[in-house]
Amino acid sequence: MATALLNPTEGAVTDKKKRYSAGVLKYRQMGYWDADYVPKDTDTICLFRITPQDGVDPIEAAAAVAGESSTATWTVVWTDRLSACDSYRAKAFRVEPVPNNPGQYFAWVAYDIILFEEGSIANMTASLIGNVFSFKPLRAARLEDIRIPIAYVKTFKGPPTGLIVERERLDKFGRPLLGATTKPKLGLSGRNYGRVIYEGLKGGLDFMKDDENINSQPFMHWRDRYLYVMDAVNKASAATGEVKGSYLNVTAATMEDIYERAEFAHELGSVIVMIDLVVGWSGIQSLSNWCRRHDMILHLHRAGHGTYTRQKNHGVSFRVMAKWLRLAGVDHMHAGTAVGKLEGDPPTVQGYYHCCRDSYTKQDFSRGLYFDQDWCDLKKVMPVASGGIHAGQMHQLLDLFGDDVVLQFGGGTIGHPAGIQAGAVANRVALEAMVKARNEGRDIANEGPDILRRAAQFCTPLRQALDTWGDITFNYTPTDTSDFTATPAVAG
Amino acid sequence: MMTNPTGRLTQGQFSFLPDLTDAEIGLQVEYGLGRGYAWSVEYTDDPHPRNTYWEMFGMPMFDLKDAAGVLLELRSCRQTFPDHYIRLVAFDSTRGIESVAMSFIVQRPRREPGFSLSREEGPGRTLRYTIRGHEGDKPEGERYRE
Numbered sequence: 001m002a003t004a005l006l007n008p009t010e011g012a013v014t015d016k017k018k019r020y021s022a023g024v025l026k027y028r029q030m031g032y033w034d035a036d037y038v039p040k041d042t043d044t045i046c047l048f049r050i051t052p053q054d055g056v057d058p059i060e061a062a063a064a065v066a067g068e069s070s071t072a073t074w075t076v077v078w079t080d081r082l083s084a085c086d087s088y089r090a091k092a093f094r095v096e097p098v099p100n101n102p103g104q105y106f107a108w109v110a111y112d113i114i115l116f117e118e119g120s121i122a123n124m125t126a127s128l129i130g131n132v133f134s135f136k137p138l139r140a141a142r143l144e145d146i147r148i149p150i151a152y153v154k155t156f157k158g159p160p161t162g163l164i165v166e167r168e169r170l171d172k173f174g175r176p177l178l179g180a181t182t183k184p185k186l187g188l189s190g191r192n193y194g195r196v197i198y199e200g201l202k203g204g205l206d207f208m209k210d211d212e213n214i215n216s217q218p219f220m221h222w223r224d225r226y227l228y229v230m231d232a233v234n235k236a237s238a239a240t241g242e243v244k245g246s247y248l249n250v251t252a253a254t255m256e257d258i259y260e261r262a263e264f265a266h267e268l269g270s271v272i273v274m275i276d277l278v279v280g281w282s283g284i285q286s287l288s289n290w291c292r293r294h295d296m297i298l299h300l301h302r303a304g305h306g307t308y309t310r311q312k313n314h315g316v317s318f319r320v321m322a323k324w325l326r327l328a329g330v331d332h333m334h335a336g337t338a339v340g341k342l343e344g345d346p347p348t349v350q351g352y353y354h355c356c357r358d359s360y361t362k363q364d365f366s367r368g369l370y371f372d373q374d375w376c377d378l379k380k381v382m383p384v385a386s387g388g389i390h391a392g393q394m395h396q397l398l399d400l401f402g403d404d405v406v407l408q409f410g411g412g413t414i415g416h417p418a419g420i421q422a423g424a425v426a427n428r429v430a431l432e433a434m435v436k437a438r439n440e441g442r443d444i445a446n447e448g449p450d451i452l453r454r455a456a457q458f459c460t461p462l463r464q465a466l467d468t469w470g471d472i473t474f475n476y477t478p479t480d481t482s483d484f485t486a487t488p489a490v491a492g
Numbered sequence: 493m494m495t496n497p498t499g500r501l502t503q504g505q506f507s508f509l510p511d512l513t514d515a516e517i518g519l520q521v522e523y524g525l526g527r528g529y530a531w532s533v534e535y536t537d538d539p540h541p542r543n544t545y546w547e548m549f550g551m552p553m554f555d556l557k558d559a560a561g562v563l564l565e566l567r568s569c570r571q572t573f574p575d576h577y578i579r580l581v582a583f584d585s586t587r588g589i590e591s592v593a594m595s596f597i598v599q600r601p602r603r604e605p606g607f608s609l610s611r612e613e614g615p616g617r618t619l620r621y622t623i624r625g626h627e628g629d630k631p632e633g634e635r636y637r638e
Contacts, residue, residue: 164588164589164590164591167591167592168544168591168592171503171541171542171544171595173505173591173592173593173594173595174505174582174592174593174594174595174596175505202496202497203496203497204496204497204498204502204508223616227617227618227619230619230621231619231621234609234621234623235609237541237609237623238606238607238608238609238623239494239495239496239606239607240494240496240501240502240541241494241501241502241503241539241540241541241606241607242502242503242541243541243542267618268618268619269620269621359587359588377587377588380588421497422497424497425497425508428508429508429509432505432506432507432508432509433509435505435506436505436506436509436512436516436520439519439520439523440516440519440520440523441519441523455509458510459508461497
């Protein structure tokens with residue numbers, strides 16, 4: 001390892017004749033490593049975590065990442081000389097060992113702005129996470145974080161609604177929004193499904209939600225679901241005097257089907273539709289444009305993300321996904337709960353929330369934020385915390401995430417011993433009591449359980465919820481934590 | 493009487509809690525002032541969920557830094573409109589927010605009859621929904637009177 005880093009200055013072969021004679025050169029000799037390179041304000045900068053195969057020099061591995069994610073092929077080609085090839089070469093400019101992870105290295109790579117088509121996440125990802133992730137000399141590679149230059153940010157329209165306008169449309173301010181995913185995920189008929197929606201919304205939730213794999217299966221055709229759901233939404237709105245919504249999942253096999261479903265949701269007066277991450281970047285960007293034209297909030301369920309975000313040594317960090325999704329243009333995205341049943345340690349999850357909601361994201365290694373990111377007034381995404389959370393965790397959730405978040409209690413609403421409305425009441429009372437206490441200056445992180453118990457004195461459903469789930473926690477060791485805190489050298 | 497679990501209109505931050513006392517309202521106002529918000533008192537006798545513009549009881553109090561002043565305005569509004577809904581609204585002028593940051597109801601009419609939902613059948617089993625306040629047929633100023 002030490003010897004591998006001994007010669008960081010060996011860079012491009014400058015003699016043109018030697019550089020372009022047929023054959024194979026090291027990537028660093030081809031111009032993909034430049035220790036003196038100073039990234040331009042318009043460059044995209046990626047931080048990769050790479051695990052070179054045994055015997056592969058880490059700098060050469062970093063140069064290979066730069067090469068394979070931009071212009072390189074495995075051998076020298078004379079046709080490079082027909083272009084201003086140096087500007088198309090991504091440049092690895094810094095490599096450091098990952099603390100406490102032998103064999104892993106952080107590699108910084110800069111990309112010129114000409115490399116990416118304006119307003120296209122599909123194009124950017126085709127380069128940055130394309131061939132390079134299958135490259136044999138690397139045992140594993142992970143895109144940890146990305147700095148997107150404001151010049152490129154400004155080629156995207158971002159969220160069609162944004163969390164500020166969403167709140168104005170819903171007339172809900174100064175507290176997290178409350179939701180629940182309809183359960184069971186599969187098997188309910190449209191009629192039965194609408195019952196769950198009605199009970200949850202009338203009981204006090206702001207939103208109900210289709211699950212990611214509810215599309216149009218034999219037990220429930222999508223049109224049937226939309227019709228029953230919208231009856232439930234309107235009935236609940238009349239019963240409470242509040243604006244209510246239910247995320248109608250428009251995910252389907254083709255873009256034509258997706259548009260057809262979205263149009264029907266619009267025709268029925270829904271304020272929100274949802275899409276799954278698995279439809280891909282172009283599908284998301286197309287639907288985002290449609291939502292802009294139809295005053296529709298767009299909810300994104302990150303179905304499938306764990307296949308590439310979860311392992312620390314290989315894939316793409318969710319913070320990168322969150323940045324791409326904000327540019328692509330979604331209004332909600334699932335970003336983790338920290339305290340629920342799904343992966344994510346609290347500081348890392350908070351880092352994702354920063355990517356969703358900040359005007360300017362500041363470098364913060366403890367939260368896995370490796371770069372400053374100026375969002376250039378791009379609208380903000382409402383993060384969604386969903387999966388194995390319940391009313392007894394309200395103090396932790398509010399303390400970790402603040403007001404601008406949708407807290408979704410699926411089982412924690414529908415599984416309430418006294419019914420769905422009671423489950424919704426328990427969550428809403430717990431939420432309002434906690435917001436009120438925080439605003440009064442109480443230390444909710446520590447006094448939370450006491451605040452909940454006092455609220456439960458006037459609210460039987462909350463008492464029942466605390467009796468049922470009060471002790472449920474999911475304390476497993478997170479697999480994805482920041483390894484950066486221990487490196488003052490890197491922080492400099 | 494509305495049939496939702498609270499039996500009343502559930503708009504705003506704290507409708508599921510027991511009514512806030514004036515001392516508790518003062519603490520919320522102070523929290524907002526501490527964050528640089530400007531408070532405003534608004535009232536209405538038309539609490540339809542899509543009625544965005546409740547009447548302003550004076551301008552937002554941009555330069556007011558004392559919660560007692562806000563409570564004074566609130567009391568004055570209560571005296572003038574004893575049968576109306578009244579809410580306190582806080583505005584945040586921070587770039588990128590520039591919207592309402594807090595909003596909660598601080599007075600309700602004694603009787604909250606709620607809303608009706610009417611359905612108009614359309615093609616393909618579609619329905620058009622209309623939400624109407626039960627008091628909505630009466631003229632302004634005469635709603636929610638005992």
